[in-house]
Amino acid sequence: MNPHDQAKQINKDHHYFTTLTPDVDSADKGEIDDLTISFKDNIVTEDVETTAGSAILDGHTPTFDATVVTRVKQAGADIIGKTTMDEFGFGSFNLNTPHTPPRHPDDDERVTGGSSGGAAGITATMNDHVAIAESTGGSIVNPAAFCGVPGFCPTYGLVSRHGLISYANSLDKIGTIADTTDNARRVFNTIRGYDERDATTLDEEPDTDEVEHIGILPFNADDDVTTAFNNAVNTLSHDYTVEHVETPFTQEYALPAYYIISMSEASTNLARYTGLRYGPTGDPRGKHFTRYYTEMRNVFTDEAKRRIHLGTYMRMEGYRDKYYTRALKARTKVINEYKQLFNEYDILITPTMPMTAPTRDEARNLSPVETYEMDQLTVGPNLAGLPHGTIPIGDDLPKGLLIITDHLNDGTVLDFMQRHEGRL
Amino acid sequence: MNDKTCLETDVETDDVLTHFNKIDKADLDNITPTVLPVTADQPLRDDTEEQPLDRKDALHGETEDNYFVGPKPR
Numbered sequence: 001m002n003p004h005d006q007a008k009q010i011n012k013d014h015h016y017f018t019t020l021t022p023d024v025d026s027a028d029k030g031e032i033d034d035l036t037i038s039f040k041d042n043i044v045t046e047d048v049e050t051t052a053g054s055a056i057l058d059g060h061t062p063t064f065d066a067t068v069v070t071r072v073k074q075a076g077a078d079i080i081g082k083t084t085m086d087e088f089g090f091g092s093f094n095l096n097t098p099h100t101p102p103r104h105p106d107d108d109e110r111v112t113g114g115s116s117g118g119a120a121g122i123t124a125t126m127n128d129h130v131a132i133a134e135s136t137g138g139s140i141v142n143p144a145a146f147c148g149v150p151g152f153c154p155t156y157g158l159v160s161r162h163g164l165i166s167y168a169n170s171l172d173k174i175g176t177i178a179d180t181t182d183n184a185r186r187v188f189n190t191i192r193g194y195d196e197r198d199a200t201t202l203d204e205e206p207d208t209d210e211v212e213h214i215g216i217l218p219f220n221a222d223d224d225v226t227t228a229f230n231n232a233v234n235t236l237s238h239d240y241t242v243e244h245v246e247t248p249f250t251q252e253y254a255l256p257a258y259y260i261i262s263m264s265e266a267s268t269n270l271a272r273y274t275g276l277r278y279g280p281t282g283d284p285r286g287k288h289f290t291r292y293y294t295e296m297r298n299v300f301t302d303e304a305k306r307r308i309h310l311g312t313y314m315r316m317e318g319y320r321d322k323y324y325t326r327a328l329k330a331r332t333k334v335i336n337e338y339k340q341l342f343n344e345y346d347i348l349i350t351p352t353m354p355m356t357a358p359t360r361d362e363a364r365n366l367s368p369v370e371t372y373e374m375d376q377l378t379v380g381p382n383l384a385g386l387p388h389g390t391i392p393i394g395d396d397l398p399k400g401l402l403i404i405t406d407h408l409n410d411g412t413v414l415d416f417m418q419r420h421e422g423r424l
Numbered sequence: 425m426n427d428k429t430c431l432e433t434d435v436e437t438d439d440v441l442t443h444f445n446k447i448d449k450a451d452l453d454n455i456t457p458t459v460l461p462v463t464a465d466q467p468l469r470d471d472t473e474e475q476p477l478d479r480k481d482a483l484h485g486e487t488e489d490n491y492f493v494g495p496k497p498r
Contacts, residue, residue: 329450
């Protein structure tokens with residue numbers, strides 16, 4: 001079946017796309033012309049609706065392509081659509097959305113994970129497909145682990161974010177979720193590299209090191225995940241030196257530091273959505289601006305409102321030093337803790353998520369803090385800007401092995417993923 | 425959709441803020457924030473360091489007051 005027709009068929013029941021793009025014969029032939037590609041809905045695409053999963057951007061049609069979109073088009077890939085996500089990336093289960101949440105590929109009642117839920121779901125369902133997604137605190141590896149596909153998030157700065165709708169600028173990274181690690185790597189190699197339109201991109205080649213020593217980071221996970229992880233470690237111990245390591249500061253402070261930074265930066269980024277410049281506009285005549293502004297912003301989900309409130313509070317005069325500045329300092333200590341370990345270990349591993357994909361009801365019953373704690377294992381490398389990836393492990397409902405290495409050693413993660421994919 | 429405006433909303437924030445207050449207990453003496461990305465030749469950059477007032481390094485600005493301390497232009 002034509003991949004566009006196949007995506008349309010899958011989308012009827014699974015809700016992986018916010019927008020499907022038409023089948024256009026590309027004149028460009030290139031290194032990835034055998035693949036279909038989707039973009040998370042916070043990556044702008046010229047003349048194709050881009051909403052970042054938010055009703056406040058309904059109907060927003062950008063006038064330019066993000067750099068990653070341009071590079072993929074030049075490499076000849078067939079683009080099939082924009083994938084579902086938590087609003088602006090705010091979530092771990094893809095339930096914070098004004099749209100119908102995407103369905104897990106193996107169980108209709110379960111979530112795909114988030115925030116890149118549609119990206120992971122469609123990748124688990126189609127062959128030769130690579131979803132280009134974005135991670136702020138785990139939004140690539142979380143849904144990839146829940147849906148049982150490889151996901152890769154590069155070193156902060158290796159992939160241009162020009163044309164990415166910002167969530168938290170000092171944390172956002174674009175990466176890939178793919179049917180195979182080989183395809184994830186091919187598309188990563190297509191989209192990475194210096195971009196004069198993004199001052200944070202690096203003009204550097206990622207390294208690949210031989211893996212000999214593996215450190216196991218501390219974790220708390222449910223029995224199913226722990227068993228699968230221990231079995232994977234047993235297999236790995238035949239080929240590598242594997243030891244348990246400690247990260248006391250990261251364990252204690254990475255999660256609050258991550259959420260303080262991400263909410264503070266998100267609250268400034270979302271200030272631009274006033275109902276005047278982007279998305280739907282109302283009728284402001286006769287209304288005070290504050291009234292108009294708050295009415296238009298009523299379409300935000302509760303989670304977006306919570307992050308705007310808390311982020312704004314934590315940046316207020318007198319509170320900035322207590323929260324935001326301290327969180328930035330905590331990030332330095334987290335990075336230093338990882339760097340110490342990388343003097344001795346080539347990669348660090350944990351389960352990717354502490355549980356398998358919950359049902360939608362189970363996820364909705366979690367409090368905000370309980371939901372944030374689901375990110376316990378993924379926020380560390382994201383906060384530190386370290387390259388990391390996940391591959392499926394175990395049987396039954398999908399579970400993931402999280403692999404983390406030092407800055408700019410992206411090839412080490414990808415090689416390890418490729419070597420052990422399907423074997424753990 | 426919640427029928428309250430963004431300013432009137434009653435979303436839960438107290439428990440979340442209590443969780444964030446853990447950061448108060450972190451020992452962060454003599455630690456400075458890191459600016460990402462980390463580069464190979466300059467592993468950790470410190471955004472609180474005083475920047476040199478070299479016009480050639482500035483993207484914008486004519487005076488010390490509005491000196492831009494972002495990355496160098498390429």
